[in-house]
Amino acid sequence: MDRTESIRALTDELSRAGRFFFERGWVPATAGNFSARLDAHQLLITASGRHKGELDAEGFLLVGLDGEVLSPGRKPSAETGLHLQLYRRAPELGAVLHTHSLHATLLSRLSPGGVVLEGYEVLKALPGVVTHEVRLEVPVFPNDQDIPRLAARVEDYMREHPGLPGYLIEGHGFYTWGRTVADARRHMEAFEFLFECEWEMRKLKR
Template sequence: MIEDSLEYKAQVRLLADAGRLFAQRGWVPATAGNFSARLNEEQIVITVSGRHKGHLDDSGFMVVDLEGNILSPGKTPSAETFLHIIMYRRDPSIGAVLHTHSANATVLSRLFPYGLTLNDYVVLKAFPAITSHETSLPVPVFPNTQDVPQLAAQVDDYMNRHPGVSGYLVSGHGLYTWGRSVEAAIQHVEAFEFLFECEILSRRLSP
């Protein structure tokens, strides 16, 4: 069984550690958020539905393939699984996808329903291919919907037309970002959450 493999156990440990870190920072309240990591060309490990991400253990994860088929009997994956799958299908170099649900990300997603742009921050250099703070990073915002495959198709279409996106927001919902590994994806979450906090603070302090 894939659940007995060293790769599965290593990825579960890293994702559970991410959950504890994000919970400590208030980025995954209640049962919000979902995490996944690539196991091989056809399968990913993903959080099961309805678990608090600060208290994840082995039972909080399961395996699905890139068609959305459940490979861990008796478990139910996150309702947003296809938002993860679409990224792994798009880019074989992606090793992890993380979804957080911070207050700052949620508020900005409602203030900017058509997307926002992060300009001239040094921390932008945390993202791939950005080497200078003198740049801009667009963060698209997609309307929330219960039709997750439709939303995944919208994300896929947008990214086909706008290469270079490092993350996106779902309105009233939170952040999705990714990386070559769980560690890289965590770094991107931290960078986005810092930048979102800066954006919120700048609006509070503006006359």
Template sequence: MLDARAAIVTVGRWLDGKGWAPATSGNYSMRLDNGNFAVTVSGRHKGRLTENDIMSVDADGRSLDGKKPSAETALHLALYSSFPDVGAVLHSHSPAAVGLTRAFPGAYGYLLAGHEMLKALPGVTTHETEVTIPIVDNSQDMAEIEAAITPRLLAAGAPPAYLIRGHGLYGWGRDMVEAERVIEAIEWMIAAELAEMGFREGSGR
């Protein structure tokens, strides 16, 4: 648990430094060796986390130390349940990721194609490929989001990430290092896509 706490505090500062964790947004978690999970507590600024702001829950989301987890802990646990190899889950709130999903209100996925950065995703070895990041509508009911996104994530070829419309990006990996790489790569590609759209509009193409 001590290693997980330190890793989550570090990633919170990193994401805040990127501008991807404004106010108290975002939540992060890691799978523990004993079958439980380390998660961020509710309502803390992620750039100012201390190890006391990391708590543990069981597989049903019950607090094991009397602290209050984020409401979105259920979305983390759904990923751990669906993908036994997942060891860490991150949720970022960048302006680019939120803006992209708001700009395409009818889209239920966004295609990333030809980016060199695609090779940062697990199992991808060439830029000559494409990946569709699923988009699900936001809800205050986590069960609604889980029911909408889980079947799509279990489909063959699904990436280790999805977007919640107007809310942000979820990404995961076998460990915290891989989860960070997934989040950073997808956030970069989204920002690049939006920059390209701006250049094209500016040039009249």
């Protein structure tokens, strides 16, 4: 597959994910951002201000792993630095997805110490999990408009928790990733189901 075909394939995959997420209410308005690694030095990422349920090839641009915008005249997502942090630390990483779902956002406000997920069979959809008998803590980072500072905070945490499959930003949304777009999408579906389960469980315990 040549470079043009690779770009087309990745933008098609990410666009389909955007429509799927929008239909489920996970990326309202222009919220969220998606990216995929093109090669060892570049990634495709959603352009700033684009509706994620209506993405096409024009909704993406190229950015270098050093942060340089490689598509002249285009503006990438304001949170590009959070994607770059993940790609830089994990050469095998192929895609990063970010949503703003209702349940993830509410849980992030109510769980500043992190959201604990345990006992759910769907946890086995996540990397390295082979049984429901696992305790997974999804960290919640304070929201911050200073993206380099937030990315540094995430990096510090991940040094101590290298197998982390996703994280929440308080009052903001959720990030997850995978080796491919399909893997990252599967992780997102699993987490969003788990967040909804956790929210409903908390309602029942009131």
